[in-house]
Amino acid sequence: MKKLRLLLVLLILLVAGILISLLEGPVETNFNDLWNLIINNDSTFRTIFIDLRLSRALLAFLVGASLSLSGAILQGYFQNPMAGPFVVGVSSGASFGAVLCIYLGLNLRIIGFSVQSIFAFASGFAIVSLVYLLSQRKGVFKVETLLLTGIAAGALASALTSFMIFLKADSFEQAVFWLLGSFALSDWNQITAVLPYFFLCFIIAQWLAKDMNLLVLGDDVAQSLGCPVSGVRKTFLAISTFLAASSVSVSGIIGFVGLIVPHWIRILIGPDHRHLFLFSSLTGGIFLLYSDLLARTLLHGELPIGIITAVVGAPFFIYLLSQRK
């Protein structure tokens, strides 16, 4: 019952958020203009409503959902509420790959994937594997080591990213985009680039959710209960990396979403991953949708969205640390 109510609230927030996103912007528009577009097919504001504002709202939602789902998976995978795509270094790694691709001037598509997202995925995956290997000492897995290694690896990747941007020196704008994230230039192509992968990863995650519940009991127990542990683990690691990488390649690094949202949802509805994945995705999407709304309306001009999510997320992260024993 509680879940149903939460779902209802989230859906209302989502619809309201999209509506506000459509109506708010530097060019003054009101409900009538929107009504005229939908009912009378009046094209005066079509580009502004559809190509700019709607695409932006949907992309913010999708990226938020992807990052949160990625975080929910990583938290289950590492059995730790501190995990998240930013903390374990996936985001920074993916951003490194994407910028490397730009630096090398590669702009191709291979079977529907842009080279940029392949690079983002590969380097994100490399970082997370490295972090995982380094945080295992003699078979014992230490959470502190994981977090610290993740932060160190992430910092290294960010430094290299900044270095490439510095060398290329096209503009400061690029540095801000890749390191703090933005949806200012969202378009429908980016949505078609993210949407299918999000759905695919979501379906796989949902399908394996029961196995994730078993993993929490420990690998040996899970194995004895009939869970193909190693395969499941590999799949989860791959899709969580993929989700973070595809988000980063369209919006730059946006921190904290993948960390605080799944954690908060776990507190709200409990640790069952069959529900956790759905609610995390939905809430993360709504969180970024509203964050982006703030990012583009708080000041004249645009704020990098990473500033907003960090301002909300960092205190929460500190709170989490203080709660740990």
Add this chain to the structure above:
Amino acid sequence: MKSKRIHAVFLLFSINAVLLGNQQKTIKDDLGFPFVMTSPPQRIISLAPNITEILFDLDLGEKVVGVTRYCDFPEKALKKEKIGGLVDLNLEKIIALKPDLIIGFRGNPLRIIERLRGLHLPLFVLEMGTNLETVFIVIEKIGTITQNDKKADILVESLKKRYDKTQAAIRDVQHEPRVFLSIHGTGLWTCGKGSFLNDLVGKARGVNIAGKIPRKWLHYNREQLIHDNPEVIITLSKSQTEFSKVREWIKNEAHLKGIKAVESDRIYFLDENLATRPGPRLIDALEELARILHPQFFKEER
């Protein structure tokens, strides 16, 4: 209103048809993307201050509907709708202004250029190049796309005349002084090989001490500055008051005391807006710079 516009378009189209044999002309912009020329543009958006200045010089000020927040010259440009800065352009505002020509340059981020193109807006991107001559090319190009070639020719002609006059005046220069260009900002910002400012110094018969470094803008090393010992320091500033502050700072820096330019008090002001915008006023900057570096050749004018 609408019928009038259609009428006007029809009229222009028929003129076009006579001139071009009923063909739309397609030219390429400096990024290599096609630009279709139809009737002369009536609603122009400029994405850089120098482009705005050129447009106003071509008497197209009335047709400019949007400029950046840095477009402050001529004064009339201040009254135009602002569409953001050079790198943080506001897409919504651009679309709402319904432009039939947007002129951008390579300093606008490529991601934004691509996004504008994705929205099928009539965009022409200019390369500002690395030398003074590019200004003439840029003016001619803007003349072409606004279908105002004659005015552009006249403007370029008059600028070239002034350019030649300056060159003639300093023809007999024996010694080209070493110059350090100080650009407003924290520390010793200056320009290297790839910038037209470097070219400007050369054309004014000076030697930019950072002129061999293959970067457009850079932070000059203090040690290097002392070692290179410039004879003249040119400070690009927005105003005289800002200049006096920088000048005081340079004169009071203990480690810069030994530099020739400081010793002989050859620290000069150059209007930042003239010198950093590759537009018609770059010639003003050149004349000014030549006077500063070689005052003896301009005596009779004073």
